[in-house]
Amino acid sequence: MKIAIIDADLLGRQRHRFPNLACEKISGYWKEQGATVELKLDYENFDDYDQVFVSKVFTDTPVPEWLCETEKVHIGGTGFYFDKAPNLPDEIEHHMPDYRLYDEWIKSTVERAKQAAQVAGTPFNEKSFMLQFKEYTDYCIGFLTRGCFRKCKFCVNQKFDHVFVHSPLEEFYYDECKKICLLDDNFFGCPRWEELLAELQATGKRFKFKQGLDERLLTEKKCELLFSSNYDGDFTFAFDNVSDYDLIHEKLKMIRRYSASRNIKFYVLTGFESIDHIDIENAFKRIALLLRYECLPYLMRYQNKNDTPWKRSKYAGLYIAMARWCNQPSILKKMSFRYFCEANQALRKDQTTYCSSMKAMTDFEKEHPEIAKKYFDLRYGENFEV
Numbered sequence: 001m002k003i004a005i006i007d008a009d010l011l012g013r014q015r016h017r018f019p020n021l022a023c024e025k026i027s028g029y030w031k032e033q034g035a036t037v038e039l040k041l042d043y044e045n046f047d048d049y050d051q052v053f054v055s056k057v058f059t060d061t062p063v064p065e066w067l068c069e070t071e072k073v074h075i076g077g078t079g080f081y082f083d084k085a086p087n088l089p090d091e092i093e094h095h096m097p098d099y100r101l102y103d104e105w106i107k108s109t110v111e112r113a114k115q116a117a118q119v120a121g122t123p124f125n126e127k128s129f130m131l132q133f134k135e136y137t138d139y140c141i142g143f144l145t146r147g148c149f150r151k152c153k154f155c156v157n158q159k160f161d162h163v164f165v166h167s168p169l170e171e172f173y174y175d176e177c178k179k180i181c182l183l184d185d186n187f188f189g190c191p192r193w194e195e196l197l198a199e200l201q202a203t204g205k206r207f208k209f210k211q212g213l214d215e216r217l218l219t220e221k222k223c224e225l226l227f228s229s230n231y232d233g234d235f236t237f238a239f240d241n242v243s244d245y246d247l248i249h250e251k252l253k254m255i256r257r258y259s260a261s262r263n264i265k266f267y268v269l270t271g272f273e274s275i276d277h278i279d280i281e282n283a284f285k286r287i288a289l290l291l292r293y294e295c296l297p298y299l300m301r302y303q304n305k306n307d308t309p310w311k312r313s314k315y316a317g318l319y320i321a322m323a324r325w326c327n328q329p330s331i332l333k334k335m336s337f338r339y340f341c342e343a344n345q346a347l348r349k350d351q352t353t354y355c356s357s358m359k360a361m362t363d364f365e366k367e368h369p370e371i372a373k374k375y376f377d378l379r380y381g382e383n384f385e386v
Contacts, residue, residue: 001035003027004049005101008056008063008079011041018135021142021183022055022077022088024097031098039101046073056080059305082305083158097172102136109133139181142172144196148186150214152240154272154302163189169199179232180207188217197225206232212267213237215251216244223258235262239290239297240269242282252293264295268326270319271310272302277368280315280322284337284375287326294381296332299323317360324357337361338376 005027007020027037030051038049043064046052052072056063056079069075078085087093110129117124130137144167147160163186173180180200187193187209200207208231215237226235235255239248255264268290270283287297299322301310310319325340326332335343338361345351345358354362365372 001030001033001051002049003030003035003037004040004046004052005037006040006043006052006054008054008077009058009061010105011043012056012061012063013058017132019102019141020055020057020077021097023053024099024101024141025088025092025095026053026055027098027101029092029095032095037098037101039105041105043067060303060308078156083156085156094167094171096174097141099136099140099174099177102133106133106136135181138178140172140174140177140179141181141183142169143167143183144169144200145184145187145190145193147189149189150186154240154269154304157185163187163191165190165192165196169196169203173203178205180205181232182207182209183211184209185211186214186217188214188222193222194225197229201229204230206230208232209236211236215239215255215266216247218251218254220254223254227255227259227262231262233263234265234296235259236265236267238267238269239286240267240272242285245285245289249289252289252295256293263329264293266290266295266297267300268297269300269302270322271313275309275313275315277315277364277371280318280364281368281371281375283322284371288375288378291332291378291380292382296329297326299326315360315364317356318364321357321360333380336377336379 003026005023007023009016009018009020023039027039030037035050040049040052050072052074054063054067054073054075055077057077058079059082061079067073067075076085076088110126113129114124114126135141144165145163146166147163148155148157149160149162151158151161180203182200184190187196190196207229213226213236266286268283268286270279273279273282283299287299290297299319301308301319301323303309310316313319321341322337325335325337331340341355341357341361344355348355361372361376365376
C-alpha cells in the first residue's frame with residue numbers, strides 16, 4: 001500500500017511553519033499498517049498512489065480547483081469545511097502522531113538554503129535557520145480536551161456545547177520530544193482541568209496552549225497553578241469582544257498579581273461585527289487596556305471560508321497599519337501608534353507623499369479626531385496598575 005499525504009497549508013502558505021496534526025496521525029496509522037507513506041509536496045501523479053490524503057487548516061489556503069473527494073482522494077480539515085469538518089475515524093484520531101513525517105522536507109529545505117548561501121557567498125547559520133522548524137522537531141502535539149460552550153459565530157469550534165476530555169496524555173506524548181504543545185479549544189472549560197494540568201506538570205517538560213486560554217474563566221486557583229507551571233513562552237488569551245471589557249479588566253488585575261513579569265499575549269479580533277470606525281475604536285479600546293497592563297495585543301483580522309470583510313473597508317489601510325504595529329512586540333513596546341506611523345514616514349525617500357501607514361492614520365484622524373486623540377498616542381505600560 002502506497003500512501004500520499006499532502007499538507008495543503010505547507011504548500012500554499014509561504015511562511016507556514018506548523019505541523020498538521022491530522023496528517024501526522026494519518027501517517028502514524030498507515031505506517032503501523034505496513035504502508036509506505038510519503039509527505040507529498042505537489043498535486044501531481046495521484047495515480048502512483050493507492051490513497052491520497054489532503055488536509056488544510058486555513059480557509060484561504062489555495063488548492064487546485066479540480067481537487068475533490070473521490071474513492072482514492074480524501075480531503076479534510078477546517079480549511080475545507082470550516083465548522084463542519086468531519087472527524088477523523090477513531091482509529092486514526094486516537095493514534096500516536098508520526099512526529100517524523102516532516103523530517104525529509106526539513107532536511108531538503110536546509111540543504112537548499114545552504115546551497116543558496118554558498119552561491120551567494122554568504123555565511124549560513126544552520127542552528128539559527130533551524131529555529132523555524134522547532135514546532136516540527138521539539139514538540140509532541142495533541143488535544144487533552146475538545147469542545148467549547150461559547151458558540152462564537154466567528155469560530156470553527158462549534159460542534160459541541162461543552163468541553164470534555166478527549167485524549168489521555170500518553171496517547172500523543174513522546175518522551176524524545178523536548179516540549180508539549182496543546183491545541184485544546186477551551187481547556188479551563190473542562191471540569192477536570194486541574195487533574196489534566198497536574199499530569200502536564202508531572203512530565204517535567206515545558207508546555208504551552210497554542211490556541212490560547214479563556215481568561216474569562218480564570219479564578220485565583222487557576223492563576224496560581226497556571227502561572228507557577230513550567231510554561232513555554234507567552235501565555236496566550238483572547239479579547240474578542242469589547243462587551244467583555246469590564247470582566248477582562250478584572251481578570252487582568254488578577255493575572256498580574258500572579259504573573260507580574262511574564263509576557264501575556266491577547267488575540268484581538270477585528271473586522272467581524274463591522275468594518276467601520278466603530279470597529280476601529282473598539283479595537284483601540286481593547287488594545288489600550290492591554291497596553292496598560294503590559295500585555296501584548298495580537299491583531300486578528302476576521303475572515304471566513306468565502307470572505308475577508310476588512311479588505312472591503314474604507315479603513316483597510318488602517319487595519320494593516322494597526323496589525324503591523326501590534327504584531328511586532330519589539331516595536332509595540334517602544335512606540336505609540338502615531339510614532340510608528342511617523343517612523344515609517346521618516347524612512348520614505350519621497351517625503352512629498354505619505355507612506356501607506358501615515359496616510360491611513362492621517363485620513364482616519366481627519367474623520368474621527370476624537371478617537372485619534374484618545375488612542376493614537378498611548379504607549380505600552382502607561383498608567384500600569386496591579
